[in-house]
Structures are given as structure tokens and as C-alpha cells.
Amino acid sequence: MVRAATKLGSVTEGTVILTVNGVQREVFVDNQTTLLDLLRDHLDLTGTKKGCDQGACGACTVHVDGKRIVSCLALARQYDGRDVTTIEGVAAEGELHPVQEAFVRHDGLQCGFCTPGQIMSAISLLEEGRASTDEDIREFMSGNLCRCGTYPNIVAAIRECADRDGDR
Amino acid sequence: MAEFEYLRPDDVSGAVATVTADPDAAFLAGGTTQLDLMLKDRIIAPTTLVDITRLPLHGITGGSDRIRVGALTTMEELAADERVVLHAPFIREALLLGASTQLRNMATIGGNILQRTRCRYFRDPMVAACNKREPGSGCAAVTGAARMHAILGAGPNCIALHASDVCVPLMALDTVVQIQGADGERSVPLAEFYTLPGDRPDIENVLRHGEIVTAIDIPLLPAGMNSGYLKVRDRVSYEFALTSAAAAVWVVDGRIADVRIALGGVGTIPWRAPEAEQSLRGQRAGTRAFRAAAEAAIHDTFTVPGTQFKVELVKRTLVRILQTVSGVTS
Numbered sequence: 150m151v152r153a154a155t156k157l158g159s160v161t162e163g164t165v166i167l168t169v170n171g172v173q174r175e176v177f178v179d180n181q182t183t184l185l186d187l188l189r190d191h192l193d194l195t196g197t198k199k200g201c202d203q204g205a206c207g208a209c210t211v212h213v214d215g216k217r218i219v220s221c222l223a224l225a226r227q228y229d230g231r232d233v234t235t236i237e238g239v240a241a242e243g244e245l246h247p248v249q250e251a252f253v254r255h256d257g258l259q260c261g262f263c264t265p266g267q268i269m270s271a272i273s274l275l276e277e278g279r280a281s282t283d284e285d286i287r288e289f290m291s292g293n294l295c296r297c298g299t300y301p302n303i304v305a306a307i308r309e310c311a312d313r314d315g316d317r
Numbered sequence: 318m319a320e321f322e323y324l325r326p327d328d329v330s331g332a333v334a335t336v337t338a339d340p341d342a343a344f345l346a347g348g349t350t351q352l353d354l355m356l357k358d359r360i361i362a363p364t365t366l367v368d369i370t371r372l373p374l375h376g377i378t379g380g381s382d383r384i385r386v387g388a389l390t391t392m393e394e395l396a397a398d399e400r401v402v403l404h405a406p407f408i409r410e411a412l413l414l415g416a417s418t419q420l421r422n423m424a425t426i427g428g429n430i431l432q433r434t435r436c437r438y439f440r441d442p443m444v445a446a447c448n449k450r451e452p453g454s455g456c457a458a459v460t461g462a463a464r465m466h467a468i469l470g471a472g473p474n475c476i477a478l479h480a481s482d483v484c485v486p487l488m489a490l491d492t493v494v495q496i497q498g499a500d501g502e503r504s505v506p507l508a509e510f511y512t513l514p515g516d517r518p519d520i521e522n523v524l525r526h527g528e529i530v531t532a533i534d535i536p537l538l539p540a541g542m543n544s545g546y547l548k549v550r551d552r553v554s555y556e557f558a559l560t561s562a563a564a565a566v567w568v569v570d571g572r573i574a575d576v577r578i579a580l581g582g583v584g585t586i587p588w589r590a591p592e593a594e595q596s597l598r599g600q601r602a603g604t605r606a607f608r609a610a611a612e613a614a615i616h617d618t619f620t621v622p623g624t625q626f627k628v629e630l631v632k633r634t635l636v637r638i639l640q641t642v643s644g645v646t647s
């Protein structure tokens with residue numbers, strides 16, 4: 150059984166070793182720390198946003214082992230050994246990811262707060278093959294809220310990516 | 318924030334032994350209910366969290382007539398299972414109409430059947446009156462602003478809804494819950510798993526502290542039986558049900574040869590409707606029979622002003638899904 154590492158006699162904190170955007174990181178955290186707080190507060194990866202902090206808005210969406218999750222309801226200790234990708238990890242060598250480019254082209258953002266989560270979710274949605282109709286895009290993007298109401302442009306951006314990939 | 322110890326046992330019996338021995342320990346699966354209540358709402362404070370996600374309780378086995386779903390199978394994984402798609406599509410529909418893809422990638426089936434109510438008074442530590450949190454303290458929802466609450470199996474002590482979508486078709490299918498405890502294993506039909514609030518709303522099911530759900534067994538539908546799940550809600554997507562209905566119907570020569578019905582959004586537990594099934598067997602499929610079945614299903618309601626609308630809405634929800642799955646709209 151893995152006991153929490155003891156520091157100063159306490160068992161309420163421990164070490165998490167995980168791969169973030171291709172780089173192995175070792176982080177010492179309190180047990181209460183969420184994956185979202187680990188990324189933002191311990192690794193300074195502030196692209197992932199904290200909206201509701203309660204699973205309801207999708208601003209904190211990241212990929213774990215290739216699947217999208219909400220990092221605010223993920224306990225950091227539980228993700229020991231896992232492979233995490235954040236918005237900082239999607240653009241290769243200074244070149245935007247095609248989904249990022251499509252968001253720019255279609256003006257898929259206004260204030261931009263929800264955008265990292267929208268893009269992480271959209272990348273997954275395309276990989277899941279769920280962009281075959283606008284209706285499906287809306288349904289399977291519904292876990293990402295946008296207070297600025299940029300939904301039509303987000304759907305347009307995703308539709309363009311799906312068309313180019315021959316998904317529809 | 319209350320501190321807690323985090324443990325990751327190597328095997329199921331170790332997890333069971335750890336939680337059984339410690340009244341302040343709790344299991345952690347996908348965390349989408351558990352961490353919400355602990356870290357965000359702060360209405361529960363276990364001192365030890367036992368992470369079960371690496372235990373060998375993943376995956377789905379079985380054939381076209383019956384499957385065993387490991388408790389740690391995620392909602393997305395179950396929705397994608399080919400046997401479910403072919404032989405009980407209303408399970409898939411109910412899963413995909415719940416939560417969001419992100420949450421469904423985290424949430425497990427064991428956690429889903431054990432999810433806690435969304436009653437906002439239950440989830441607000443500033444509210445003193447909640448019999449589910451503090452037996453004997455009263456019920457703020459009955460006198461307050463209720464909407465996402467139950468009308469069946471409810472009473473003045475508690476009107477908290479069991480909000481799971483997938484439990485509705487699971488109830489209609491006579492699903493069986495597999496349980497492992499310190500003294501061995503047992504199986505409990507889902508229909509006998511949940512307990513009505515009565516005067517102890519804090520007790521929600523027959524699971525004893527430390528017992529773990531290892532799997533659920535789902536009998537699938539015979540060929541010829543059509544199934545569907547209809548969820549009515551305040552917005553089109555990513556919202557809990559106001560009312561929902563799961564139905565499977567076998568129509569032979571215009572008559573209903575077999576039928577299964579369960580209702581969601583209305584019960585303090587996922588709600589099977591045997592009276593509706595009985596009233597439909599042998600009847601000619603049609604709106605008149607469907608409406609009679611809906612009337613038979615809904616009785617002994619307990620409503621407050623905010624939930625009164627559900628009495629009619631759930632009947633219409635049931636009529637509509639019966640029309641859809643039987644292909645008879647007149």
C-alpha cells in the first residue's frame with residue numbers, strides 16, 4: 150500500500166510524479182491539492198483556468214492519458230504516474246495547433262477566459278469523432294461554458310477542423 | 318480545509334479492510350461527487366481517503382444476454398460498449414445525456430449509482446436544517462425553494478432526488494449489484510439496494526460502511542425489444558433531469574408483449590414503475606394505453622409548490638417515450 154510520504158511526521162501531503170506536456174515533473178503537495186492547483190500554483194502553468202472550481206464550466210479541461218477531464222475535481226495525488234497535457238503543450242515549436250488557428254480565424258473567443266478549456270475540449274471532441282454534425286458539436290462541447298456567448302464562432306471553428314479532417 | 322490521509326491499497330480486500338476499520342475513512346473513485354462534497358462544498362470530512370481507482374475492478378465481461386460491469390468502468394467506457402449499443406441502447410442514451418464528456422471520462426459506474434443528491438440545501442453548509450446531513454435537524458427544501466427535488470418516495474423529512482440518469486434504465490433491467498465486505502461477498506438487486514428516506518434520510522442504501530461495490534450485472538434486452546431514454550430538463554444539454562423515463566417495449570401484432578419502465582427526476586431513489594408495466598401488458602400499443610399506464614405509475618406523490626409541475630410532466634415524459642420506442646404515436 151502506498152502511504153502518503155511523511156514530512157515532519159505528517160501523512161497529509163506527498164509527492165506526485167507525473168508527465169506534464171512531455172516533461173516529467175515531481176511535485177510535493179498537500180493531499181487536498183487538485184490537479185488544477187498543482188498545474189497553476191506549483192508548475193506555474195496558468196493557461197488552464199479556474200472558473201467554477203466545481204466541475205461545472207470546463208475552463209480547467211486538460212487531457213490525461215489522451216482523454217479530456219476537468220482538473221478541478223481531480224485530486225493531484227490520484228494522478229501520480231499519469232500523462233497530462235495542458236493548453237501550453239498543444240502548440241508544437243511556436244506553431245499553433247490547427248484548432249487554435251481555427252479559433253483565431255473564426256473569432257471563437259472574446260475575453261478568452263474559457264478559451265484554453267474550449268480548445269482542449271475541441272481537440273478531444275475531434276479525436277473522439279463527435280464533430281460530424283453541428284448538433285453533435287454543440288452537445289459534446291456542452292461541458293464548456295462561455296460567458297461571452299461565443300458559441301456560434303466556436304462551433305464554426307470546430308466545423309472547419311472537422312471538414313478539413315474529412316470527419317463529415 | 319480539513320486535512321486527510323491519502324491511501325492507495327494494492328488489492329480489494331485491503332481497501333475493504335482499511336475502510337471497515339476506520340469509521341472516518343471513505344472510498345475515492347472518480348471523485349466527481351466525493352471531492353465536490355469534501356473540498357468544495359465542505360459538507361463531509363473523512364480523515365482518510367482510500368483511492369480505489371487502481372484496483373482491478375475495470376472493464377466489462379459477458380455476452381449479448383448479460384454483462385458484468387466492473388465498478389471502476391467509466392461512464393464513457395460503458396456508453397461505448399458494443400453489447401450496450403446493440404442490446405440495451407437506452408443505457409448508452411442515459412449515460413451520454415448525463416454530465417459532460419470530461420466528467421464521464423472520470424466518473425465510474427460504482428460512483429454513479431452511489432452519487433449523492435444535488436439538493437442545494439444538502440450541499441450548503443450554511444443551511445442548518447437538513448435531515449440527510451444532520452438527522453433531526455429538519456428539511457430546508459420542503460419549506461424553501463424546491464425544484465430539482467423528488468415527488469415519489471418523498472415525505473416531509475426529505476425530498477432529495479436521486480439524480481442519476483443511468484440508474485433509470487439499470488432499474489428497468491433488473492440490474493444486480495455485486496458487493497464485497499470484510500465478511501465476504503453478496504449480491505443485491507438494484508431494486509433492493511436503495512432505501513427510502515422515511516425518518517432516516519441519512520441512510521440511502523443497504524451498503525455497510527467499508528463494503529465496496531465490485532461490479533454490477535446487467536441483464537440485456539432480448540432481440541425485438543426496443544428501448545429509449547427521454548430526459549426533460551431546463552436547458553438542452555449538461556443539466557440534470559426535471560423528469561426522465563426509460564422504457565423498453567416489445568410489440569407483437571400491435572400488442573404489447575413485454576415492457577419495462579423506470580422513471581428519473583422524480584424519485585428519492587431511481588424509480589421502477591411496475592404498475593405501468595402491468596397495465597400495458599397485452600394491451601394494444603397506443604396513446605390511450607400509454608396514458609393509462611402513466612396514470613397508474615404516478616400515485617402517492619408528495620409535492621411542494623416548486624415540484625407540483627412534475628406530476629403531469631413525468632406522465633407526459635413517459636407517454637412520449639412509449640410512443641417513440643413502440644413507433645405508435647396515435
Ligand SMILES: Cc1cc2nc3c(=O)[nH]c(=O)nc-3n(C[C@H](O)[C@H](O)[C@H](O)COP(=O)(O)OP(=O)(O)OC[C@H]3O[C@@H](n4cnc5c(N)ncnc54)[C@H](O)[C@@H]3O)c2cc1C
Binds near residue numbers: 531
Ligand atoms: C457538474 C456535474 C454534472 C453532473 N451531471 C450529471 C447528470 O446529468 N447525470 C448523472 O447521472 N450524473 C451527473 N453527475 C454526477 C456524476 O455522474 C457522479 O458524480 C459520478 O457518477 C460519481 O462517480 P465517481 O466515480 O466520480 O464517484 P466518487 O465521487 O469517487 O464517489 C461517489 C461516492 O461513492 C462512493 N464510492 C465510489 N465508488 C465506490 C465503490 N466501488 N464501492 C463503494 N463505494 C464507492 C464514494 O465513497 C462516494 O461516497 C454530474 C456531476 C457533476 C459534478
Ligand code: SF4
Binds near residue numbers: 439449450456457459
Ligand atoms: S430534501 Fe433532504 S437533502 Fe434536501 S434539505 Fe431536505 S433533508 Fe436535506
Ligand code: FES
Binds near residue numbers: 198200201203205210
Ligand atoms: S473550473 Fe473546473 S469545471 Fe469549472
Ligand code: FES
Binds near residue numbers: 295296
Ligand atoms: S470568451 Fe469570455 S468566457 Fe468565453
